Amino acid sequence: QVQLQESGPGLVKPSQTLSLTCTVSGGSISSDNYYWSWIRQHPEKGLEWIGYIYYSGSTYYNPSLKSRVTISVDTSKNQFSLELSSVTAADTAVYYCASAPSIVGATGAFDIWGQGTMVTVSS
Amino acid sequence: DIVMTQSPDSLAVSLGERATINCKSSQSVLYSSNNKNYLAWYQQKPGQPPKLLIYWASTRESGVPDRFSGSGSGTDFTLSISSLQAEDVALYYCQQYYSTPMYTFGQGTKLEIK
Numbered sequence: 001q002v003q004l005q006e007s008g009p010g011l012v013k014p015s016q017t018l019s020l021t022c023t024v025s026g027g028s029i030s031s032d033n034y035y036w037s038w039i040r041q042h043p044e045k046g047l048e049w050i051g052y053i054y055y056s057g058s059t060y061y062n063p064s065l066k067s068r069v070t071i072s073v074d075t076s077k078n079q080f081s082l083e084l085s086s087v088t089a090a091d092t093a094v095y096y097c098a099s100a101p102s103i104v105g106a107t108g109a110f111d112i113w114g115q116g117t118m119v120t121v122s123s
Numbered sequence: 124d125i126v127m128t129q130s131p132d133s134l135a136v137s138l139g140e141r142a143t144i145n146c147k148s149s150q151s152v153l154y155s156s157n158n159k160n161y162l163a164w165y166q167q168k169p170g171q172p173p174k175l176l177i178y179w180a181s182t183r184e185s186g187v188p189d190r191f192s193g194s195g196s197g198t199d200f201t202l203s204i205s206s207l208q209a210e211d212v213a214l215y216y217c218q219q220y221y222s223t224p225m226y227t228f229g230q231g232t233k234l235e236i237k
Binding site: 035 | 163165169171172173174175176184204216218220221223224225226227228230231
């Protein structure tokens, strides 16, 4: 059973870069069966998909965040990471990593989620 | 982007009664080539991540109680809980994965006990 666990600083200063890592256990991040995503949830608000990476390294980002987002994969550590640059208070949120199964020409729903990590942007 | 709109925003239902949550997409999420609706439902309890309940609009995820059911096609979908239990108090979200990779979620519906 694949499990995901986020890690990273809980406090980031404005204008700096938010960096989070998701560790995959119980399965291989190199599997072609999954797409690996980051999703965030602002306090008392809904869910916003940030972007995903495939085992091959191909990525896709939400256009609203694309200029500031980088998602990368480290297959040796079975991890994938999120970097969000030039953060402001509006980036304060719970950040989740999640996976969706690969299906022909698309993906399925997000069937595995990490527990989430709260990131606050404040000086 | 496909906009997902849920109704109502909040709902109070008596224990043992039926709860119904609606979700409307701004365009069809039905793929004609496989006749599947790319629509999922999630449950989120306080302090927890969302949990997948339903995918393909009507397929229950493994382990999800059969009191949860999903229906609908095209642009209009419904999540029903046939007999509300105390542990069903949560936020519920719909999500489309038709326009992969640009996934979008509904705004959420808060379900409480009356």
